[in-house]
Amino acid sequence: MLKHERTEANSHPYDQNRTSSRYHLSQQTVNLCALSTSGDLLYARRVFHTIQSPNTFMWNIMIKGYSNDKNPEGAILLYNQMLHNSIQHTEYTFPFLLKACAKLARLEETEQIHSHIVKTGFSSDVYSANSLLHAYAKSGKLVSARCLFDRIAERDIVSWNSMVDAYVKNKEIEAACRLFNQTPVKNVISWTSVIAGCVTSGSFKDAIHIFQKMQIAGVIPDSTVLASILSACANLGALDQGKWIHAYIDKNQMQIDEALGCNLVDMYAKCGDIVDALKVFRTIKNKGVHTWTAMITGFAIHGCGREALELFRDMQKAGVKPNQITFTSALTACSHAGLLEEGKFLFESMQRSYSLTSSIEHYGCMVNILGRAGCLTEAEELIKTMPMNPNATILGALLSACSIHRNFDLGKRLGKTLIEADPNHAGRYIQLATTFAATGEWDQAVKVRKMMKDRGVTKFPGCSSIELSGVVHEFYVCDWSHQQMKEINLMWDRIMVRLRQVGYIPMTGNLLLDLEEEEKETAIHRHSEKLAIAFGLINSEPGTKIRVVKNLRVCEDCHTATKLISEIYSCEIVVRDRTRFHLFKDGKCSCGDYW
């Protein structure tokens, strides 16, 4: 096809008196259009096709232009044309071409190009080898990538970094760290790769630790690594660390690009500081969909449904189109704030006005919204009529709604289905046992507990963390290893005395039935958030906000106790749950007791 077009161009009258300077002009035009970010690839291609016999340089430029495009397919097509026309390669041809293959994760083409590289004698070119390594990694061919890496005679820093990144992207974090440690000379990209690897694998503390080592090694952070670290801070709820990064950015007058701004907003929001999140958000110019979505999510997890929806409208006024994730955030906002009608409207408009397909997550949000409002039949109906099979999350959401609205028949049915579907999930057994207990069917409840025990299913350990002067302290259920455990126990005893004075009764009904009543009390008082709160009260000035981050959802007893503690000690306690924030103040919680 391409050849044909060129033949047509050749017959064009202007081409009859083509001069050398005209050729240069075309060359420059192609160059400019194909390479500049604001360039016009289509136009470059048109001009390219008017050139009778473009040299390799021009072909390379065109391939490069395509390799940077959203759809780099054209690079491969052009390369085929090049082969077809017997155009000679240069060492510049392969890196661009392989970049396109990498983007498209095209293994077959990568392998073919590999053999071309060998045949044409470019195997020793480190640029081509590194590009090839990267393309193999993107196709998931770790073994081929490593094999190639081992054979590169003169490995440079890019070879090492690409191989580390190959392990990271294929979820082999340990191998990545091993290779990183062997890397002879490291730059900021080397460090970023392992740090990002830690972040994606959930090792947030490791990420921060490695970042500190990076600074000790004298490597200057750039905005990419800071974006990763901010994400780690957001996940940990490490506000002080995050603020330090923000100050670093300001002090060094670093440009706040989309990703950095987005992560700053996300960090403040997830660390419980919605005011600063909004402050940063407002200063960001040219906000893209990521940034808007991060802020909407921030409002959502704080239970600020109205604000989230208002921002959703502002976003569209600003001409930014919401994507599927934006809708998940907006719907989550509705579910946490109990906005039934708004949620329904959003869910419908998503397909109608934005032609976005609803994923199972969106249906999940709707089930939560309907479930919270007590529309259980409607929620069940939605699950039945949705185009995909329900997963455990969605049925779990309906089950929670059943418990809240005391629809035990449906609850029991769902509980059984869920255990069958996911027999290693402890929470499902507990949900079902609790449902039986609620209807007085103790023997059934015991049976479910026993089934869980027999199958060796164990609860995911609850963990709460609290940041104190830049250090994140973690507490696990029934873990006594913290240095200050003695003081924490004494503090908790004192808290208990005052709690009982205001009429608090430990809620032990939902606990393991084979424990004595006293043991049950001990067990719930070892819940990680209670340890963290006691620790926070010991180590901070009276009146200081106490911020706790929990990996699971807060239990009802802890929720009640924390409300009372906020009143007794006149302090604000912010607990970040698995799904949202709870701001405890004057004996009340911002979630309105629905979570």
Added chain:
DNA sequence: CTAGGGTTAG
């Protein structure tokens, strides 16, 4: 004219 690193939900 070359190669490698980041973000929003659940």
